[in-house]
Amino acid sequence: MRIHFIAIGGSAMHNLAIALHKKGFKVTGSDDMIFEPSAGRLARFGILPQEMGWHPELITADLDAVILGMHAFIDNPELLRAQELGLKIYSYPEYIYEQSKDKLRVVIGGSHGKTTITSMILHVLNFQGKDFDYLVGAQLEGFDTMVKLTASAPVIIIEGDEYLASPIDRRPKFHLYKANIAVISGVAWDHVNVFPTFGEYMLQFEAFIETITPGGKLIYCETDKELRNIVENNNSEVTKIGYEIPAHNVKLGLTYLLPQNLPLKVFGDHNLMNLSAAKLVCKEIGIDEDDFNEAIVSFKGAAKRLELLFAENNTSVFKDFAHSPSKLKATVEAVKSQFEERKLVACIELHTFSSLNKKFLLQYADSMIQTDNPIVYIDEKTFQQKKIIPFTEIDVRTAFNNDRLTFFDNANTLEQYLRGLNFKNTNLLLMSSGNFGGMDLIKLARELNI
Template sequence: MRIHFIAIGGSAMHNLAIALHKKGYQISGSDDVIFEPAQSRLATYDLLPKEMGWDESRITADLDAVILGMHARIDNPELLKAQALGLKIYSYPEYVYEQSKSKLRVVIGGSHGKTTITSMILHVLNYYGRDFDYLVGAQLAGFDTMVKITREAPVMIIEGDEYLSSPIDRRPKFHLYKANVAVISGIAWDHINVFPTYADYVSQFGKFIDTIEENGTLIFCSADQDLHELVDKSEASVKRIGYAIPEHTIENGITYLFPDHTALKVFGDHNLMNLNAAKLVCEELDISAEQFNKAIASFTGAAKRLEIISADESTNVYKDFAHSPSKLKATIDAVKSQFDQRKLVACIELHTFSSLNKDFLKEYAGAMDKADEAIVFIDIKSFEQKRMEPFSESDVREAFANPNLKFFNDATQLKAYLLSLKYQNTNLLLMSSGNYAGFDLPELAAQLPR
């Protein structure tokens, strides 16, 4: 098979390219810019384009397929050439389905927790030496790539994003996988640039339920009222299993699961919910609750999900991917509840299209209320790059409904402020789906005054 990737540098795209290369396919690709770690990973497998930019001569009639990434535009010259030649053009979720349609497909959907639930499942399957393929949205310890596709594995675990599939396929990715076992972790409005109303957004999850294979299984968060109503209204012919927070206790900053007093390395109500979803999936894959608990005890979390940067007897510094209102609130609540005797300094960088939309910003109201020190950072360049009107400090305080909130749009000033605080008996939580304007977070953590 000869396959060409247009916009090969994307997170999922370059991992899929590597997975298919390992399967023995002939892979070529193009992009106008490729950042790390994609650049080094592609180079390792000799898949890095020799030159950056688009070149229609790369598209030839003998290609078996073209896979189109979201980074490409609809007038991309390579895409236009592929269309003119009548080549088969896939989005990456479409092609993942093509590669997995003979397997049992587990698809993890929802507005939050997808990566963690998927990671927990992979950890448990790996613990017991199961053979499985996967697609996950973060680099995991013990896994070389974020995508694995083989001929032999009977099961594929797929993190199912609700964002668009490609520039020419406006369907949400998770609609294309046709799950045998599906998870919905909850619904909280996101991607306002694509789904301008909450109703538009919710309807995508109803359509996702309809894509589950007949007599399949839907595992859903029963604590989410809107999701519960959606599941109840659905006429899909699927088994429905609801889940909530499992019984547990917290002792000296460690969470223990009942009934066996299993110590966990992760914490927070949202992670306990994620854990229950993963447990139910594993039961569908013939792993008992007891086996699951034994394996999950060694799970340390997905990258950038309450990931510890530094820790000592009085101060922990975490980085987390939280960026939407629901994720922000859940992450802050988790750290504050786990360490209720410590103060919490919480800083969120807003840089997604939704979070920089003035109409959407009010969705953050109350999200940081449990933090002792609440800080919002927006790199002024983010507004410039997205050609959006900048927020003022009063805009942010009003939207978050927090008069004590601090706001920064300059990274140097933010760093100086963080270093001016005292961190004795205090945790620092740094949240972003970006990179804090290139901050070296471990270096920052090392410099914090105790």
């Protein structure tokens, strides 16, 4: 099979390219810019484009398929050439389905927790020596790539994003996988540039349930009121299985799963909820409770999900991917409840199109209410790049409904401020889907005033 990737440098795209290369396919690709770690990984497997840019001469009639990434535009010269030749053009979720249509497909959807639930399942399956394929949205410890596709694995675990499949396919990605077993972790409005109202966003999850194969299973968070309404009003021929936070105990900064009193390396109600979903999925694919428990106690979490950067005495510094209001609130609550005796300095970088939408910004109201020192950072360059009128500190304080909040738009000023604080008996939580203006977070964590 000869496959060409248009916009090969994307996170999912380059991992899929590597997976197909490992499967024995002849893989080529193009992009106008490729950053690390994509560039290094593609180079290691000999499929990094020799030069950047779009090259329509690479699109030839003998290609079996072209896979189109979201980074490309509809007037991309390679795309136009592929259309002219009548080649089969897939989005990457379409091609994942094409490669897994004869497997048992488990699709993890929801506004939050997708990566962690998927990672927990993969960890358990790997720990128990099972044969499986996967697609996950983060680099996991013990896994070489974020995508694996083989001929032998009977099951594939897929993190199912609700964002659009490609520039020419406006369907949400998770609609294309046709799950046999589906998970919805919860619903909270996101991607306002595509779904401008909460109602339109909710419709995507209603449609997702309709894509589950007849006789399939839907595992869902029954404590989410909006989601419960969607599920209860749906008449699809699927078995519906609800879950909630499992019984647990927190002692001296550690969380224990009851009744076995199993010590966990992750914490917070949202992670315990994720664990419940992962456990139900594993049960459906043949992993019993004892085997699940044996494996889950060693799960450290997905990259950038409450990742511990530094800990000394009574101070811990965490990095988290939280950026949407629901994720922000859940992460703050997790750290605060796990370390009740410590103060919490929490800083979120607003980076996504949704979070920089002035109307959507109001969704962050009261999300940092449990924080002793709430901080919001927006890189001034982000406003320029996205051609958005900059927010003022008053705009942000008003939206967050928090007069104690401090606002920064310069990374150096933010870093100086953090270095000037006393972190004795205080935790620091850094949350972003960006990179805090290139700040060295590990160096900062190690040099705080403790």
